Amino acid sequence: MTKNKHKDKKGPLLDVKKLKTYFYTEEGVVHAVDGVDFHIMPGETLAIVGESGCGKSVTSLSVMQLIGQPGEIIEGEIFFNGENLLAKSEYEMCKVRGNQIAMIFQQPSGCLNPVFDIGYQVAEVLEVHQALGEETGRKRAVEWLSKVGIPDAEKKSSAFPHEISGGQAQRVMIAMMLSNLPDLLIADEPTTALDVTIQAQILELMDKMQDQFGTSILVITHDMGIVAEMADRVAVMYAGQIVEQASVFELFDNSKHPYTTALLASIPILGERKEKLSTIPGSVPNLVDLPPACRFAPRCQVRLEKQMTRCTEEMPPLFNVTDNHIARCWVYEDKK
Amino acid sequence: MKNDLLVVENLVKYFPIRGGILQRVQNWVRAVDNVSFTIKKGETLGLVGESGCGKSTTGRTILRLTPQTSGKVWFDNKDLFSLGSSEMKKIRRDLQIIFQDPYSSLDPRMIVGESISEGLRAHGIGTPQERRQIVAETLVRVGLRAEHARRYPHEFSGGQRQRIGIARALTMKPKLIIADEPVSALDVSIQSTVLNLLDELQEEMGLTYVFIAHDLSVVEHISDRIGVMYLGKIVELAPRDDLFNDPQHPYTQALLSSIPIPNPHKRRKRIILEGDVPSASNPPPGCRFHTRCPVAVDRCRIDMPDFEEKIAGHFTACHLVEKI
Incomplete structure (x- = not known):
């Protein structure tokens, strides 16, 4: 196995620089991902959090280069283990996908092929990437199915996707994705379609697998609870941009961007009663024809309180608020 | 009874599973199985549970959007299931529903x-x-x-x-609104504005809500009393604070501990339930929850526990919870 050799190096496992992914639609150009920078260290979990349409899923699909028409990655670099993925050919990318970078999705049952049994589908990944024979592949697949907690894996491996539950389907996906010991696992809303007790099972499984194999995880979610539970660092996205990035403790204790603060204040928290939930007025902007200004400005209370005019005229860059804590807000301009 | 706007008694709703050439009924999906609760005027009752536990069917059966299998529902001291269609039409003005998916x-x-x-x-x-x-x-x-x-x-x-x-x-x-997952399809920042609106309207118009949701933190925010459903049955029903501070039923305890809390300082040990929810067409004998229950004893596998008021105002269906 030549994998995991990066662990001796100090650099980041994944380094995304100035990524721009646009969609060319009839209504105009949708700036789905508009200049996103982030990195993930080996063994680390980064959460990208945001509301629907903020570009968090498109970011992860861009890393995998799974953007189809009419979308296009128009700018940026994606370094993985020091190599620029965007410079790779489709053939070379196929060797990366599912092998070094694996991805699980929101609708696990929709990701499985309905006409093959689950054992075959897990074995297929092993046969392709590790050149295992059919028999060994199948045996290994059954081992992996039992590792992810499928009861009676030997028998269950001949079940078809419609015969298993959503929670089990996600376990099968995780088995399929981890069986090649990828360096990075991208989990795009891995538990959104699942019930809370099943979600708890899957989160624990991912945690266990990370401990065991040292996999880095990029988790995409809208649920602040999952962020708090899983992440080491967090990037908050709004309208195609990262607006704040910090360690998970720093973000929850000391959020700096008005959007993050407002978002955290608006969620009802179990065990903490509030008379009234605070709200964010207005709605997410249309990602076509964005003005060159702060994208949160129309909804920002801080801007109103401080009577700032710059917010609607100029796009704020990411300012270093403290060490390893950046926020895209003019309030922190002096700290640059 | 006087103050109760809605009284639901032993409500049962089975859906037939048909099959074979003659489309005979082969089995039943026990979607709602013997559910009882009351709601006072101006109160909000939250119904929580995972998908397929029967919470939505309960709401729809109360409104007669789907015919009941058995059981009784009194609304404003009128027996809803015995009303003729013209009387029912009249009373429908007082009973309204808000659906989950604002798109469809x-x-x-x-x-x-x-x-x-x-x-x-x-x-x-x-x-x-x-x-x-x-x-x-x-x-x-x-x-x-x-x-x-x-x-x-x-x-x-x-x-x-x-x-x-x-x-x-x-x-x-209306007097009663059944809100069936009204905020589940919305983003968090929008969710809070809709919850606040529902709160304000209740105060202004003296509305009574049945609030059906799977998200316990949302239900906690809006409800006065909460019923927890599992596989067609209410397993625990209590005033909000009692339920959250002192959950009695092992399922409620597991459900509460499964929810990720948005506070990284509170990463905690969870009660992880094994396996999946059994099928409602073939529910396990005895307590419905015994297949996943971390503390089940032999009796749970045979005897169906009664839904009893174990502590004043706090109903639980579990053999292991002592009556006080």
């Missing part, structure tokens, strides 16, 4: 004003002029503008559509 619950070919006033027209309330007035007032009340009545649903965002759904329920000046 509005007719895309109808302007919003027509959708909202459809109930008024069906009941022959007011002249067209007056109806337009009511629609305009209600739209303003839910935080939209009067001129929105002339627009089509696709012109609105998810949060706005849910406001339209709420406006549609409000025009009839």
Whole structure:
């Protein structure tokens, strides 16, 4: 196995620089991902959090280069283990996908092929990437199915996707994705379609697998609870941009961007009663024809309180608020 | 009984599974199995549970949107299931529902004003002029503008559509609103505005809510009392604070501990339930929860526990919870 050799190096496992992914639609150009920078260290979990349409899923699909028409990655670099993925050919990318970078999705049952049994589908990944024979592949697949907690894996491996539950389907996906010991696992809303007790099972499984194999995880979610539970660092996205990035403790204790603060204040928290939930007025902007200004400005209370005019005229860059804590807000301009 | 606006007694709803050449009934899905609760006027009862636990079916059966298998429902001291269709139509004005999906619950070919006033027209309330007035007032009340009545649903965002759904329920000046996952399809920042709106309307109009949701933190925020459902049964029903501070049923305890809390300092040890929810067409004997229960004893596998008031006001269906 030549994998995991990066662990001796100090650099980041994944380094995304100035990524721009646009969609060319009839209504105009949708700036789905508009200049996103982030990195993930080996063994680390980064959460990208945001509301629907903020570009968090498109970011992860861009890393995998799974953007189809009419979308296009128009700018940026994606370094993985020091190599620029965007410079790779489709053939070379196929060797990366599912092998070094694996991805699980929101609708696990929709990701499985309905006409093959689950054992075959897990074995297929092993046969392709590790050149295992059919028999060994199948045996290994059954081992992996039992590792992810499928009861009676030997028998269950001949079940078809419609015969298993959503929670089990996600376990099968995780088995399929981890069986090649990828360096990075991208989990795009891995538990959104699942019930809370099943979600708890899957989160624990991912945690266990990370401990065991040292996999880095990029988790995409809208649920602040999952962020708090899983992440080491967090990037908050709004309208195609990262607006704040910090360690998970720093973000929850000391959020700096008005959007993050407002978002955290608006969620009802179990065990903490509030008379009234605070709200964010207005709605997410249309990602076509964005003005060159702060994208949160129309909804920002801080801007109103401080009577700032710059917010609607100029796009704020990411300012270093403290060490390893950046926020895209003019309030922190002096700290640059 | 006097103060109770809604009394549900032993409500049962089975759906037939048909098969074979003759389409005979081969089995039943026990969607709602012996559910009882009461709601006082002005109160909010939250019903929580995972998908397939029967919480939505409970709501729909109460409204007679689907016929009951057995059981009784009293609304305003009237036996709903014995009413004739004209009496039922009259009483429907007092019973309204808000649906989960604000995208599919509005007719895309109808302007919003027509959708909202459809109930008024069906009941022959007011002249067209007056109806337009009511629609305009209600739209303003839910935080939209009067001129929105002339627009089509696709012109609105998810949060706005849910406001339209709420406006549609409000025009009839109902006494009881069954809100079936009203905020589940919305983003968090929009969710809080809709929850606040429901709160305000309740205070203003003295509404009574049955609030059905799977998200316990949302239910906790809005409810006075909460019922936890599992596989067609209510396993625990208690005032909000009692339920959250002192959950009695092992399922409630596991459910509460499964929820990720948005505070990284509170990463905690969870009670992880093994396996999946069994099928409602073939529920396990005894306590429905025993297959996943971390503390089940032999008795749980044979005997179905009664749903009893173990502590004053706090109902639980579990053999292991002592009656006080």
